Amino acid sequence: MTQRGTLGVAVVGTGKMGADHVRRINEVTSGARVAAVVDIDTERAKRLADGIDGCTAYTDPAAAMAADDVDAVLIASPGPAHEAALLTAFEHDLPVLCEKPLTPDAASALRVMEAEQKLGHRRVQVGFMRRYDAEYMRLKELLDSGRLGRPLMLHNRHRNATLPVPGFTSEMLINDAVVHEMDITRWLLDQEITSVTVMKPRPSSNAPEGLQDPQFVIFETDDGGAVVDVEMSVNCRFGYQVQSEAVCENGTARIGDAHGMLVNSAGQWGGSIAPDFVARFEDAYDREVQAWVDATRRGEVTGPSVWDGYAAAAVCETGVKALTEGGRREVKMIDRPELYRS
DSSP, X not given: OBTTTBEEEEEEOOSHHHHHHHHHHHHTOSSEEEEEEEOSSHHHHHHHXXXXXXXXXXXXXXXXXXXXXXXXXXXXXXXXGHHHHHHHHHHTTOOEEEESOSSSSHHHHHHHHHHHHHHTSOOEEEEOGGGGOHXXXXXXXXXXXXXXXXXXEEEEEEEOSSOSSTTOOHHHIIIIIIHHHHHHHHHHHTOOEEEEEEEOOOOOTTSOXXXXXXXXXXXXXXXXXXXXXXXXXXXXXXXXXXXXXXXETTEEEEEOOOOOOOEEETTEEEOOOOSSHHHHXXXXXXXXXXXXXXXXXXXXXXXXXXXXXXXXXXXHHHHHXXXXXXXXXXXXXXXXXXXXXX
């Protein structure tokens, strides 16, 4: 590692998410520095690199990963480019923090999993940042303690003020939004999702023509079968909101109300709602990247694994099938390999 143990990180992809990670590593994270930025947009990469001491701009991920001052890789490029970048990182045995999705589909995720198994050790932490959110961490601790008995149901609400990107499709509500509930369900309950059903309420007049928004998604899980529902909307107009309520044998627990400061003024009372996911989960992203850096400097890999990325992809594919063809659809996955059982 460079600079007396400081981790030299190559950030691959410098769009909204990648640029925010460059800022985070440069200004917030301890024990790491941005050694390289990679983007097919040469000028964008150069502008970022020019503002950071000792940072080099690249257009080719392989060239950046071969650089002597790069010790680890953060992948924030579009999902279809992830597989090639991950396999290149494996060639150099570099630790990776890969933004979700691991890859866009289960087949490519399986190829990445097989390649990592050939290394004989984990190298990838997948960027499911909700696992690092303070409220979700408290809920996980409570459920694991058993104080409320077994979880029976999990109610989730996931609302965006407006479309995250132009051209957002009905399938993207599953693949790019509900995927977070897929992962957090598996993590909170420590169970695999075994089936998906997608119900289609009346489309909102705020949604573009042809977009099925909102959607109501139902998961069933193994190990006794908890039932999980997700209300998903990408045009609620009032702000960004993520909530979750666990219904257990001996009580309930809810997070995401975001009460914060309430103001009484001029005959009204209220507070604020986060405008988007970056603002709502900023602290979670900070903790996620710091945890990755700390583990990497210890020579460890922690957090969501390639298995978690594969499982999410498999559930997403099932969800899309349930959306487009209807009915309850069973999730099909391989058995979990030994590397991901600890």
